Amino acid sequence: MNYFIKLLLIMFVASMSLTNANAETAEKKGLTIAKQVEKQDEGWQDTTASMKMILKNRQGEESSRLIRLKVLEVKGDGDKSLTIFDSPKDIKGTAFLSFSHAIVPDDQWLYLPALKRVKRIASSNKSGPFMGSQFSYEDLASFEVAKFKYKFLRDEKLGNINTFVVENYPQYKYSGYTRQVVWIDKQRYIPLKIEYYDRKNDLLKTLAFNDYKQYLNKYWRASEQMMVNHQNGKSTQLIWSNYQFQTGLSKRDFEKNSLKRAR
Amino acid sequence: MTRYKLSTATFFVISISLPLISFSGIAFSGWESSGSVSIEARIFPDSPAYAEQNDETISPSIVIEPEFVYEWNKNQDRITVTPFARWDADDDNRSHLDLREASWLHIADEWDLVVGISKVFWGVTESLHLVDIINQTDTVEDIDGEDKLGQPMVNLNLIRDWGTIGLFILPRFRERTFAAFNARLRGPVPIDVDNATYESSRRENNIDGALRWSHTLGDWDIGLGYFQGTSREPRFLLAVNNGQAVFVPRYDLIDQTSIDVQLTTDSTLWKLEAISRGGQGRRFTAAVAGLEYTFFGVLDSSADIGFLFEYLYDDRDMSMAPIVVTDDDVFLGARLTLNNSQATAFLAGAIIDRHSEETLFFMEAEHRLSDYWKFELQGRFFINIPDESFNAGFREDGFLNFRFSRYF
Numbered sequence: 001m002n003y004f005i006k007l008l009l010i011m012f013v014a015s016m017s018l019t020n021a022n023a024e025t026a027e028k029k030g031l032t033i034a035k036q037v038e039k040q041d042e043g044w045q046d047t048t049a050s051m052k053m054i055l056k057n058r059q060g061e062e063s064s065r066l067i068r069l070k071v072l073e074v075k076g077d078g079d080k081s082l083t084i085f086d087s088p089k090d091i092k093g094t095a096f097l098s099f100s101h102a103i104v105p106d107d108q109w110l111y112l113p114a115l116k117r118v119k120r121i122a123s124s125n126k127s128g129p130f131m132g133s134q135f136s137y138e139d140l141a142s143f144e145v146a147k148f149k150y151k152f153l154r155d156e157k158l159g160n161i162n163t164f165v166v167e168n169y170p171q172y173k174y175s176g177y178t179r180q181v182v183w184i185d186k187q188r189y190i191p192l193k194i195e196y197y198d199r200k201n202d203l204l205k206t207l208a209f210n211d212y213k214q215y216l217n218k219y220w221r222a223s224e225q226m227m228v229n230h231q232n233g234k235s236t237q238l239i240w241s242n243y244q245f246q247t248g249l250s251k252r253d254f255e256k257n258s259l260k261r262a263r
Numbered sequence: 264m265t266r267y268k269l270s271t272a273t274f275f276v277i278s279i280s281l282p283l284i285s286f287s288g289i290a291f292s293g294w295e296s297s298g299s300v301s302i303e304a305r306i307f308p309d310s311p312a313y314a315e316q317n318d319e320t321i322s323p324s325i326v327i328e329p330e331f332v333y334e335w336n337k338n339q340d341r342i343t344v345t346p347f348a349r350w351d352a353d354d355d356n357r358s359h360l361d362l363r364e365a366s367w368l369h370i371a372d373e374w375d376l377v378v379g380i381s382k383v384f385w386g387v388t389e390s391l392h393l394v395d396i397i398n399q400t401d402t403v404e405d406i407d408g409e410d411k412l413g414q415p416m417v418n419l420n421l422i423r424d425w426g427t428i429g430l431f432i433l434p435r436f437r438e439r440t441f442a443a444f445n446a447r448l449r450g451p452v453p454i455d456v457d458n459a460t461y462e463s464s465r466r467e468n469n470i471d472g473a474l475r476w477s478h479t480l481g482d483w484d485i486g487l488g489y490f491q492g493t494s495r496e497p498r499f500l501l502a503v504n505n506g507q508a509v510f511v512p513r514y515d516l517i518d519q520t521s522i523d524v525q526l527t528t529d530s531t532l533w534k535l536e537a538i539s540r541g542g543q544g545r546r547f548t549a550a551v552a553g554l555e556y557t558f559f560g561v562l563d564s565s566a567d568i569g570f571l572f573e574y575l576y577d578d579r580d581m582s583m584a585p586i587v588v589t590d591d592d593v594f595l596g597a598r599l600t601l602n603n604s605q606a607t608a609f610l611a612g613a614i615i616d617r618h619s620e621e622t623l624f625f626m627e628a629e630h631r632l633s634d635y636w637k638f639e640l641q642g643r644f645f646i647n648i649p650d651e652s653f654n655a656g657f658r659e660d661g662f663l664n665f666r667f668s669r670y671f
Contacts, residue, residue: 089670
């Protein structure tokens with residue numbers, strides 16, 4: 001046999017077995033990366049931030065919402081979050097309390113200031129739109145390793161940043177997605193881009209994380225997030241500001257009966 | 264308590280000055296102002312049942328509800344002032360002023376305290392709010408029982424791991440509002456709101472009290488309540504005033520124990536409210552129980568459709584206790600939420616008496632027009648009302664209400 005062909009054959013066989021080896025470890029590698037993403041973001045305790053949400057429709061018409069967030073880190077479970085709406089003005093003072101969980105439905109309460117009424121709401125609806133935006137409730141919930149099964153796909157350069165490309169498979173039965181493809185910065189272990197595939201496995205949305213800033217010399221937070229829906233042509237931009245950490249919030253600030261205090 | 268009737272002139276001054284005060288918020292440093300001004304038109308398709316009633320098809324009104332908030336001590340202390348004013352072209356009683364809120368809130372980690380005029384909601388069901396007893400209903404605003412008058416109170420809440428305890432001292436009673444003699448939705452016999460009688464010798468100064476425990480246990484939200492004092496719900500005593508037959512409201516002293524429970528599962532909310540009340544004839548029980556089931560993301564859209572079913576029961580002796588129509592009734596309803604950026608939503612439902620088939624049909628729609636404007640539509644219709652029904656006087660008063668609100 002020609003030496004060159006022999007070499008090619010060896011390379012082919014070797015690459016086949018390598019591929020097999022990869023197939024065995026792609027899930028493990030994906031999981032390892034996910035665990036590292038979670039680990040490097042542990043210990044921030046609590047955070048408060050302001051968010052401006054800019055909704056754009058296919059015709060380019062814009063509307064905006066002003067929202068404040070308070071989040072309490074919960075070890076071993078999803079975080080507790082309190083979302084307070086400042087605009088549009090007709091819902092000013094409305095507050096949304098959520099105890100997020102990995103694979104069971106979140107606990108959610110809505111406070112309606114006009115009636116002073118607190119309503120517990122059905123939460124199997126994680127895939128529903130948040131405030132008429134292109135973000136669903138599950139897109140905004142905290143990242144927990146247990147929420148997905150993983151598969152490492154490839155290494156790739158995104159712009160000039162080296163990334164892992166990992167596929168996430170939601171384990172939550174009411175998820176709106178079959179899978180998500182996530183580009184993770186190899187150095188900082190933070191997501192840079194996510195592609196969301198709908199229940200029919202068609203590309204639905206792309207989320208880009210821009211302008212990351214580091215807080216407490218450890219925690220990275222994107223100052224801007226841009227979600228584009230490829231199926232309806234709409235987009236939603238989140239502009240984050242006024243991030244504060246370890247402000248001394250306690251579980252008492254995240255109780256149904258504390259919602260009337262929310263402002 | 265005095266009702267504040269509003270002359271057109273007073274109203275004019277208020278309607279001009281309130282927005283001016285609020286828009287010049289910078290002048291009151293530290294005070295934050297917001298609120299709304301609404302214009303409304305009630306459309307009555309039918310002529311009224313009684314000759315004394317205004318026969319206007321279109322009944323306009325204007326509502327102003329600003330809110331002023333001042334916070335200090337790292338937001339641990341807060342003063343909230345929410346005046347309310349409505350001017351109605353055809354109903355002198357519906358033209359009224361109220362202080363919905365004028366309170367000081369102090370927040371500590373394990374407790375908070377409210378002193379002043381405020382509003383509190385208890386309960387879970389949609390068709391009737393049986394358990395909700397702290398505030399008086401502002402009936403002239405709407406007949407759904409959801410508009411409330413401000414209630415003077417001292418309210419201490421203790422927040423513990425085993426639930427929240429709320430203690431209420433309610434030092435001054437507010438009388439229920441009713442439509443004027445010549446207005447729509449006044450019933451067969453006009454209500455003489457100026458001569459209410461009380462069981463308590465202290466009349467509206469009787470000190471009422473309430474206690475509540477509420478807690479969340481997994482998927483269960485549970486509330487237990489106890490109230491002792493003046494019934495928010497009056498009986499009506501027939502009397503003659505200036506040669507005319509009138510109903511005089513009578514406010515009895517009652518005690519009421521209540522429970523409200525909601526079980527939240529994947530797509531279904533299971534709800535129960537029940538009360539046991541003593542003081543108006545023999546002790547009686549009333550309950551509302553039912554469910555709300557939601558189909559999320561129907562037809563591949565982002566819209567949700569929810570179906571509501573509730574059963575309403577009441578075994579009171581209506582010769583001794585306030586008359587209600589919801590003694591053995593079924594509520595059926597549907598809610599459509601588009602989840603779009605305009606927050607468009609529709610709700611329609613009917614409360615149907617199982618025996619007489621007497622029906623209250625209602626519908627509601629809302630749509631955000633911009634960041635500052637909102638449109639709402641409400642419809643209330645009375646169907647199949649027998650002559651002997653307590654609601655017979657409302658038969659011709661079904662209406663549609665169009666409301667445009669400007670928020671600031």
